[in-house]
Amino acid sequence: MxxxxxxxxxxxxxxxxxxxxxxxxxxxxxxxxxxxxxxxxxxxxxDTFKPGEHLSAAAIPLLKTLGSDAMLRSEVHRHAHSTYSAWGSDMLVERNAIVHLEGPPIVLDxxxxxxxxxxxxxxxxxxxxxxxxxxxxxxxxxxxxxxxxxxxxxxxxxxxxxxxxxxxxxxxxxxxxDKLSCQYALFTSSALEDPRPVTLIEAEARGWWYMSVLADQRVIVNFYSDADLPGFDNAQLEENAHRTKAISAYLSDYGYRISGDAKRITTNSxxxxxxxxxxxxxxxxxxxxxxxxxxxxxxxxxxxxxxxxxxxxxxxxxxxxxxxxxxxxxxEQYLTALYQVYSSEQRWVDRPFWARRAGTYAKTDKVPKAENTF
Ligand SMILES: Cc1cc2nc3c(=O)[nH]c(=O)nc-3n(C[C@H](O)[C@H](O)[C@H](O)COP(=O)(O)OP(=O)(O)OC[C@H]3O[C@@H](n4cnc5c(N)ncnc54)[C@H](O)[C@@H]3O)c2cc1C
Missing domain, CATH: 3.50.50.60 (FAD/NAD(P)-binding domain)
Incomplete structure (x- = not known):
């Protein structure tokens, strides 16, 4: 029935x-x-903004399996052709340099x-x-x-x-x-010029920043640090975003200002x-x-x-x-890769955020075997 x-x-x-x-x-x-x-x-x-918009190209075959890939063609999402990071040095380098056979990653609504x-x-x-x-x-x-x-x-x-x-x-x-947490806020601009659709990642002494332009031209700015390390109020988030290099230059060039409240959310592994x-x-x-x-x-x-x-x-x-x-x-593979990425940033190893990430991820034996109980 x-x-x-x-x-x-x-x-x-x-x-x-x-x-x-x-x-x-x-x-x-x-x-x-x-x-x-x-x-x-x-x-x-x-009906509130949910952060987490960068869909890896590896998701596209999975969406095809579900018969859901056509939904990515909606104009509310944008192709993420330009992703840059300043990690390990001040130099801004393209992050996803390889060509994705499945298509580019997507910045989702x-x-x-x-x-x-x-x-x-x-x-x-x-x-x-x-x-x-x-x-x-x-x-x-x-x-x-x-x-x-x-x-x-x-x-x-x-x-x-x-x-x-x-x-x-x-x-x-x-x-x-770890204790990773994210403070995020949306930024808007009244400038008439169309912003260049980019995603930027930038490491600094207290953690790292992420900024991405959404299809509707709002910008999401995230600051990642540990939950037990000091966070920012709205004014401090905006002020500190303007103390970065690449992200600050982008926000200033296109006249982006914080709009709405900054929120803090758990993002630990x-x-x-x-x-x-x-x-x-x-x-x-x-x-x-x-x-x-x-x-x-x-x-x-x-x-x-x-x-x-x-x-x-x-x-x-x-x-x-x-x-x-x-x-x-x-x-296990993820923790090893994560350790390698964090340990490739050596400029602030004496600062709490980076010192905590010096060598701990790879040493896990905490993934016990599953009993076959299905
Ligand atoms: C700041 C941030 C940035 C991120 N950036 C990215 C990114 O760029 N790319 C990427 O791929 N991933 C990113 N992620 C991770 C991604 O968002 C998550 O991996 C993804 O949302 C996991 O989906 P999920 O359905 O498992 O969990 P969730 O999206 O958390 O959904 C869980 C659901 O369960 C519901 N629920 C909870 N309790 C109950 C209950 N008692 N009864 C019924 N329902 C319940 C919740 O309301 C929620 O709807 C990011 C995450 C954060 C926080």
Whole structure:
């Protein structure tokens, strides 16, 4: 019997996806494409700006797998042909010098992108409940999920609740490599000249800066430092952005000023191990949350959602186990690469932010093996 929306409270479901970000949307879509009827518990997105817009070219084949790549052609996104960084020296060098066969990376309108994936998942048959999961417990071999209005019983859950990892963090250990946090604000300009569409990254003694021009010509400015190191208020964020070299020159050339409040958000590198357990799998940031310097969070969200959903649709224990092993391997490779990138900046190794990154990432043994519990 096909579930009707009103029947949700009474039914026992085969599978639920928790969380309405990219990982949740992609998993709900992929499960529905596999012929299942996932319940997708995801609160409506607040209409606020969500940072994290640089979509790596590696995401494009994944979006093709989902049949979602056409959405990148919308004018609300822009191709990121010009990405430069001043890292390890004052010199500004092109960051993505290699030609991407898949196409260039994209600077997304994140809200529009998530809305389009959501619409596709619902059209494919995901049954969306626009609420948060409050309490959850396991009884009689089923998950009992409480959303306030609904008590939902389900056999298997995809935890796509981001860094909160509301299921996975109860049943597996979350590890954290650092305390990275991001302060960000939007900047606007009233100048008539079209700004050059660039992305700039610039290291400094207290951390590093990122600036990118969005398709609507607003500019996002992020300052990355550790959560326990001093942050900025609005005026200080703008003033300190103007003390950089490349980013300051860009903001001044086009007359950009801060608009709205600066916010601070967690961006540390953290991961769950193992990424699967009895009746659950963690995907996206719930399994591995990466430093935004890697530009890989959204790609990993898509990859993990597809891998885990395909394993579930096939009811293939081996595939699900391989997914968890690949997550663990990916964490090790990521930490090694991250260490190499941070240690290539040697100008301020006596300052707290950079001293903390001198050699610690590579020495992790915190990625335990997954039990095959699927
Ligand atoms: C400042 C910043 C810059 C970034 N820059 C980039 C970048 O340039 N490129 C890149 O690829 N990645 C970037 N990232 C990382 C990227 O944003 C994440 O990796 C990506 O959003 C992960 O998607 P997700 O769906 O796993 O998690 P999220 O996007 O965090 O979504 C999780 C969802 O779960 C919901 N949720 C939480 N609790 C519950 C509950 N109890 N019940 C139901 N739902 C719940 C949340 O409301 C949210 O909608 C950046 C991140 C930050 C913070």
């Amino acid at each position: 096909e579930p009707e929306p009103g029947d949700v409270a009474q039914l026992i479901h085969q599978v639920a996806v928790l969380g309405g970000g990219i990982a949740g949307a992609a998993a709900a879509l992929r499960l529905a494409q596999g012929g299942l009827h996932p319940v997708w518990i995801a609160q409506n997105r607040q 994140r809200g529009a992108f998530e809305d389009a994936l959501t619409a596709q998942a619902v059209a494919a048959g995901a049954q969306r409940i626009e609420q948060d999961v409050g309490n959850l417990r396991v009884a009689d071999g089923l998950w009992h999920l409480d959303t306030g209005d609904n008590q939902i019983k389900v056999g298997f859950v995809f935890d796509a609740t981001g860094r909160k990892a509301i299921v996975a963090s109860k049943f597996a250990t979350r590890f954290q490599a 953290s991961w769950i191990a193992p990424a699967i357990g009895a009746g659950w799998v963690a995907i996206g940031d719930a399994s591995t949350a990466f430093d935004p310097l890697s530009s890989h969070g959204m790609t990993t969200a898509l990859w993990s959602a597809i891998q885990a959903a395909d394993a579930f649709v096939a009811q293939d224990r081996g595939k699900m186990h391989a997914y968890a092993e690949n997550v663990a391997k990916g964490v």
